Amino acid sequence: MSLASNASLVVLADETAIARAVAESFVAKARAAIEARGTFSVALAGGSSPKAAYALLATEYRDALAWGQVRFFFGDERCVPPDDDESNYKMAYQAMLGPLGIPGGHVFRMRGEDLPASAAVAYAAILTSELPAAHGAPTLDFIMLGMGPDGHTASLFPGTDPLTGDDELVRAPYVEKFGTYRITLTPRVLNAAYDLEVETAGPSKSDALAAVLEGPYDPTALPIQILAPSAGRLTWLVDRAAAAKLTALPP
Ligand code: 6PG
Numbered sequence: 001m002s003l004a005s006n007a008s009l010v011v012l013a014d015e016t017a018i019a020r021a022v023a024e025s026f027v028a029k030a031r032a033a034i035e036a037r038g039t040f041s042v043a044l045a046g047g048s049s050p051k052a053a054y055a056l057l058a059t060e061y062r063d064a065l066a067w068g069q070v071r072f073f074f075g076d077e078r079c080v081p082p083d084d085d086e087s088n089y090k091m092a093y094q095a096m097l098g099p100l101g102i103p104g105g106h107v108f109r110m111r112g113e114d115l116p117a118s119a120a121v122a123y124a125a126i127l128t129s130e131l132p133a134a135h136g137a138p139t140l141d142f143i144m145l146g147m148g149p150d151g152h153t154a155s156l157f158p159g160t161d162p163l164t165g166d167d168e169l170v171r172a173p174y175v176e177k178f179g180t181y182r183i184t185l186t187p188r189v190l191n192a193a194y195d196l197e198v199e200t201a202g203p204s205k206s207d208a209l210a211a212v213l214e215g216p217y218d219p220t221a222l223p224i225q226i227l228a229p230s231a232g233r234l235t236w237l238v239d240r241a242a243a244a245k246l247t248a249l250p251p
Pocket of ligand 1: 077
């Protein structure tokens with residue numbers, strides 16, 4: 001598999017460099033969207049990778065844009081209450097949303113405390129009511145994603161064809177490896193976005209990154225390979241450690 005014409009790979013020195021690049025990219029995309037449409041909708045990534053970028057946005061970049069024009073969504077969520085340490089919402093709130101004083105009405109969290117299937121249906125309704133629809137799905141300006149060492153992204157995990165039931169906008173899969181349910185945007189929504197950005201760092205991701213970018217196309221085994229924005233762009237922001245096993249690096 002090689003990069004599509006609307007995809008690019010950026011290799012940076014380390015996680016610190018990536019955090020700054022993610023923050024800079026967020027600000028640039030937000031400014032452009034607010035300039036063009038008066039608003040910016042972003043789905044936040046969970047996990048640990050984006051924390052440093054969120055913290056930068058809440059500190060060094062807090063005066064960089066009109067935060068009141070930004071609406072925050074989520075790419076996925078664990079099925080836990082919002083005050084649980086596992087919650088992606090809690091991580092984002094503590095790192096960025098709280099310190100920036102983002103009003104509750106501008107944050108659309110997935111309700112991990114509810115029955116997973118009900119939470120998925122409810123979130124699909126929120127996407128439909130809050131976002132314009134292009135390419136047949138609610139369209140986010142920007143979706144921030146990470147990648148697991150197994151090639152998952154959001155909560156699309158190996159073993160299930162990520163296109164299963166792709167008429168859905170949000171899905172609540174049971175994840176065997178964790179013995180729990182998750183809530184996740186489906187490829188239909190991911191690939192409708194104007195901008196997708198995957199932030200991946202560290203040696204633990206090097207095997208997956210090489211398999212995803214240079215191995216055969218097999219999204220059931222490597223769900224992140226499903227990322228193929230229909231009209232937007234996909235940017236991989238990786239560090240040298242994660243890129244260590246790639247045979248072809250950008251110039
Ligand atoms: C989650 C994320 C998940 C994450 C990857 C990478 O809920 O955990 O949505 O897809 O982005 O697992 O996680 P790290 O950034 O912690 O490596």
